[in-house]
Amino acid sequence: MTHHSEGFDLDRRSALAGMIALFGIGLHPALARAAAAGADPGFSASRSLFTPTQRNTVALLSERIVPTTDTPGAIAAGVPAYIEMMVADWYDGEDATTFLSDVDAFDALANTRYGASLERLPAQRLDALLTAAMEGTAPGLSSRAFDHLKQLVLTGYYTSEVGVTQERLYVPVPGESDGRYPYAKAGRIIVTNLNFL
Amino acid sequence: MTLNLPASDQRFDAIVIGSGISGGWAAKELTEKGLRVLLLDRGHVVAHGEYPTEGKAPFELPFRGDTPPQELLRDHAVNQANEESKHFFNNDRLNPYAREDGQPFDWIRPAAFGGRSLVWGRQSFRWSRFDFNANAADGHGVPWPIGYDDLAPWYDHVEIFAGIAGSAENLPELPDSRFLPPHKMNVAELWFKQQVETRMQGRRVIHGRASNITVDRPDQNRTKCQNRRQCHRGCSFGAYFSTQAVTLPAAEATGRLTVLADRVVQSLVYDETAKRVTGVRIVDTQSGTAETLTARIVFLCASAMASVQILMHSRLSNGETSFANESGMLGRGVMDHPTKARVTGTPPGLDDFIVYGQPPTGFVVPRFRNLGEQDPDADFVRGYFYHGIARRMPSLAPGFGAEMKHAMRRYDPWRVHLLTFAECLPYSDNRVTLHPEKVDRFGVPQLVFNVAYRDNEQKLLQDSMVQARRMMEAAGLQDIQTSYSEPTPGSAIHEMGGAPMGTDPRTSVLNRWSQAHAASNLFVTDGAQMNSSSCVNPSLTYMALTARAADHAARQIREGAL
Numbered sequence: 001m002t003h004h005s006e007g008f009d010l011d012r013r014s015a016l017a018g019m020i021a022l023f024g025i026g027l028h029p030a031l032a033r034a035a036a037a038g039a040d041p042g043f044s045a046s047r048s049l050f051t052p053t054q055r056n057t058v059a060l061l062s063e064r065i066v067p068t069t070d071t072p073g074a075i076a077a078g079v080p081a082y083i084e085m086m087v088a089d090w091y092d093g094e095d096a097t098t099f100l101s102d103v104d105a106f107d108a109l110a111n112t113r114y115g116a117s118l119e120r121l122p123a124q125r126l127d128a129l130l131t132a133a134m135e136g137t138a139p140g141l142s143s144r145a146f147d148h149l150k151q152l153v154l155t156g157y158y159t160s161e162v163g164v165t166q167e168r169l170y171v172p173v174p175g176e177s178d179g180r181y182p183y184a185k186a187g188r189i190i191v192t193n194l195n196f197l
Numbered sequence: 198m199t200l201n202l203p204a205s206d207q208r209f210d211a212i213v214i215g216s217g218i219s220g221g222w223a224a225k226e227l228t229e230k231g232l233r234v235l236l237l238d239r240g241h242v243v244a245h246g247e248y249p250t251e252g253k254a255p256f257e258l259p260f261r262g263d264t265p266p267q268e269l270l271r272d273h274a275v276n277q278a279n280e281e282s283k284h285f286f287n288n289d290r291l292n293p294y295a296r297e298d299g300q301p302f303d304w305i306r307p308a309a310f311g312g313r314s315l316v317w318g319r320q321s322f323r324w325s326r327f328d329f330n331a332n333a334a335d336g337h338g339v340p341w342p343i344g345y346d347d348l349a350p351w352y353d354h355v356e357i358f359a360g361i362a363g364s365a366e367n368l369p370e371l372p373d374s375r376f377l378p379p380h381k382m383n384v385a386e387l388w389f390k391q392q393v394e395t396r397m398q399g400r401r402v403i404h405g406r407a408s409n410i411t412v413d414r415p416d417q418n419r420t421k422c423q424n425r426r427q428c429h430r431g432c433s434f435g436a437y438f439s440t441q442a443v444t445l446p447a448a449e450a451t452g453r454l455t456v457l458a459d460r461v462v463q464s465l466v467y468d469e470t471a472k473r474v475t476g477v478r479i480v481d482t483q484s485g486t487a488e489t490l491t492a493r494i495v496f497l498c499a500s501a502m503a504s505v506q507i508l509m510h511s512r513l514s515n516g517e518t519s520f521a522n523e524s525g526m527l528g529r530g531v532m533d534h535p536t537k538a539r540v541t542g543t544p545p546g547l548d549d550f551i552v553y554g555q556p557p558t559g560f561v562v563p564r565f566r567n568l569g570e571q572d573p574d575a576d577f578v579r580g581y582f583y584h585g586i587a588r589r590m591p592s593l594a595p596g597f598g599a600e601m602k603h604a605m606r607r608y609d610p611w612r613v614h615l616l617t618f619a620e621c622l623p624y625s626d627n628r629v630t631l632h633p634e635k636v637d638r639f640g641v642p643q644l645v646f647n648v649a650y651r652d653n654e655q656k657l658l659q660d661s662m663v664q665a666r667r668m669m670e671a672a673g674l675q676d677i678q679t680s681y682s683e684p685t686p687g688s689a690i691h692e693m694g695g696a697p698m699g700t701d702p703r704t705s706v707l708n709r710w711s712q713a714h715a716a717s718n719l720f721v722t723d724g725a726q727m728n729s730s731s732c733v734n735p736s737l738t739y740m741a742l743t744a745r746a747a748d749h750a751a752r753q754i755r756e757g758a759l
Contacts, residue, residue, distance in 0.1 A: 065597040090265050130597055150597060154605075158591075159255035159262075167602075172252060174554030177424040179383025181553035188606050189591045191255075192555050193427045 045085040049096070054103045057118050058083055061106065064126045065153045071167045074157050082156035098142050102149070105140035106133070164191050209235040209455070209492040210754070212477050214462050214507070216240075217312025218736050219723040219743045220498035221440030221448075222355065226747035227496070228451040232754070235490065236454060239461040239482060240309035243285070245441035248431025250281050276305040282429045285309040285316050295632040295643040302646035303687035306500055310458045313500065313690075313736075314439040316429045319408045319557060320584070321361045321438075322733035323352050323372040327568055331620075332729050335578045338530060338623030339699040339728045342709035345372070351741035351748075358447075359438040359740065360414060362422075362558075363406035371403075371563040371582075371733070378411045379404035380422070380556040385544050385587035385611040390560065392672035400565060400668060402585070405558030408438035408737075417443065426555035437557065459483050461639050462499065465511040467520040467716065474511075474719045480639045494718045494750050494759055498743070501724030502531075502629060505695035506644050508706075508721070509631050521696070521715050527706055528630055530623040530697050531646070532730040534689040535654040537682045538617040540665035542674030543610045544587070551589055551608055559586030562615065562668070564732055566660065577656035581619035581732045583665065587611055613674060617661035620732040622653055623694060627686075648686040658684075691735055693724030711746040718759050720746045
């Protein structure tokens with residue numbers, strides 16, 4: 001992976017490899033889980049909450065908030081499904097209603113402002129809608145619509161497998177501690193526990 | 198573990214109630230001294246290594262580490278346990294206390310075998326001579342019947358086995374333990390230490406003292422700390438002290454230990470003529486079956502407030518008063534550590550560095566107020582100390598899109614934090630009582646808390662913020678900020694007192710050996726026995742007091758006195 005500086009990757013490999021060598025076949029279950037942090041079990045909402053249009057809108061806006069760059073973006077990280085789960089299983093009724101109404105308002109705004117459904121808008125127009133929402137100049141949205149959507153996207157992204165293992169550097173079993181580690185060697189946020197945002 | 202039922206068919210020399218820090222030590226010491234021990238816990242079995250969330254990445258936890266608000270409100274309204282460790286904590290709905298009927302108190306307790314040893318903060322400090330002399334010196338509370346020298350060999354004893362990492366500093370206000378090498382300070386902590394110690398005469402910034410071992414202990418099947426900082430999920434490496442990792446294996450190795458989990462103790466049976474505890478009434482929390490178990494001695498280690506509750510519900514034949522309350526002191530002198538005062542600042546010029554690997558402890562600033570004699574500028578008695586850490590949090594960038602995403606690869610500036618832990622005086626009217634009507638599902642009256650912090654505690658917290666700011670200014674920190682919120686008693690989870698030890702049975706519940714004045718075969722060795730609070734974290738002292746009491750009990754048995 002080009003975005004990891006070589007120095008850091010070497011350090012990370014040696015930390016993990018060192019642990020595995022130390023324990024051999026008696027490999028610690030926690031370490032095994034950490035080393036094999038592969039499959040995202042993909043927790044999903046206990047019930048389907050969004051309409052197909054709402055689902056699509058959430059996905060498109062999420063991807064504009066955390067786009068694909070040199071690392072995958074929000075869609076590849078499963079953020080839209082995470083948001084649906086949070087709104088369905090976590091938000092109380094009032095918060096969920098506000099969220100859904102804001103999603104609908106984004107769609108309505110696309111139509112009134114650009115005469116097209118949101119999914120047909122080019123990226124720069126989606127960004128213009130998000131900017132208006134952020135600046136509080138988008139009619140029909142609740143006052144914190146942008147902040148709440150951004151919070152959901154960031155939490156979902158930076159706790160996802162993509163967010164933890166590709167956008168950030170996942171070091172679940174550091175072994176040793178270095179309290180004077182050059183940031184330049186990592187160039188990223190190091191994730192060791194759940195202290196993610 | 199031996200699980201041959203029913204327990205009442207077996208013969209035990211000792212019953213230990215509670216498998217937490219104190220109960221685990223009692224089981225280890227008593228079995229090693231040849232006693233057949235039954236160890237009870239109301240919580241479910243948690244086997245060492247079988248820790249449900251250990252090692253899991255955020256994306257492997259359904260709610261990414263948080264407990265959904267509906268469940269939090271329903272089952273964890275008091276302890277606010279999160280998804281990482283809620284399976285170790287009390288269900289506050291099923292096991293309530295009369296929270297609305299007293300003053301605000303957060304009774305936060307675990308409900309799993311191993312108790313608080315699974316989820317504790319692991320900070321381990323000896324009490325000083327100032328602490329043991331405090332009550333006698335300023336007249337608050339009952340004087341301690343023991344001094345530092347009585348406990349010092351027992352501190353040695355438990356530290357060597359538990360494994361405490363720290364640095365020897367030779368400070369009378371914070372005596373050294375038998376240390377393993379300390380955990381490392383990071384670059385900002387070292388900078389802060391150097392600045393403070395050069396610029397403020399006598400002020401010290403030293404390594405935290407943690408029960409996370411820094412060298413492998415193959416004799417105990419423990420591996421040194423891996424700097425994962427997820428101790429509260431359980432540690433299969435056995436790096437930190439817990440019942441599961443440390444005391445239970447030792448007790449089991451004797452072949453004299455029997456363990457019963459899912460057993461709640463309702464009360465003790467008391468023989469008024471013999472002045473002995475003759476039984477322990479238990480209920481199987483899964484089947485609802487009740488039985489009464491017997492043994493020559495009982496160690497009550499249910500955690501401070503739960504032990505007091507059991508004692509209060511263990512009544513004389515009049516059905517009214519507790520056998521252990523001749524002094525009227527039972528339930529009185531409840532304490533916790535006032536905290537929630539925090540001062541933070543940024544050290545200059547360290548932006549190039551971050552931390553790789555998260556050590557299990559930060560630093561501490563030992564107590565410096567009213568040491569031995571009253572400071573002329575102090576309008577309060579006793580003192581406080583600080584837990585500190587320096588850390589950098591990931592930046593939260595404004596806006597959205599690629600620019601924001603890449604800006605979030607950076608860290609905010611370093612922040613040095615100083616968090617106060619203050620001593621709480623033992624006020625006899627800070628007390629718990631049994632509710633006259635409300636009982637829990639096992640028929641035990643619910644506890645009512647009437648505990649409040651007062652003028653001295655407020656002044657300690659206020660002074661601690663002034664002094665912390667002064668230290669940070671002297672050190673040259675920038676952007677210094679103070680935050681304070683009124684601490685709710687209990688919230689430091691250091692609740693203690695309620696069955697104080699003392700010399701005089703008219704003013705104390707226990708004698709100098711943690712042994713009930715009213716029943717020589719009953720020992721209470723958890724936080725209930727404390728009659729002052731010091732300002733340092735208490736668990737190491739409970740370990741030492743428990744080992745000392747176990748030694749005394751075994752000696753009395755050998756001598757035929759019990």
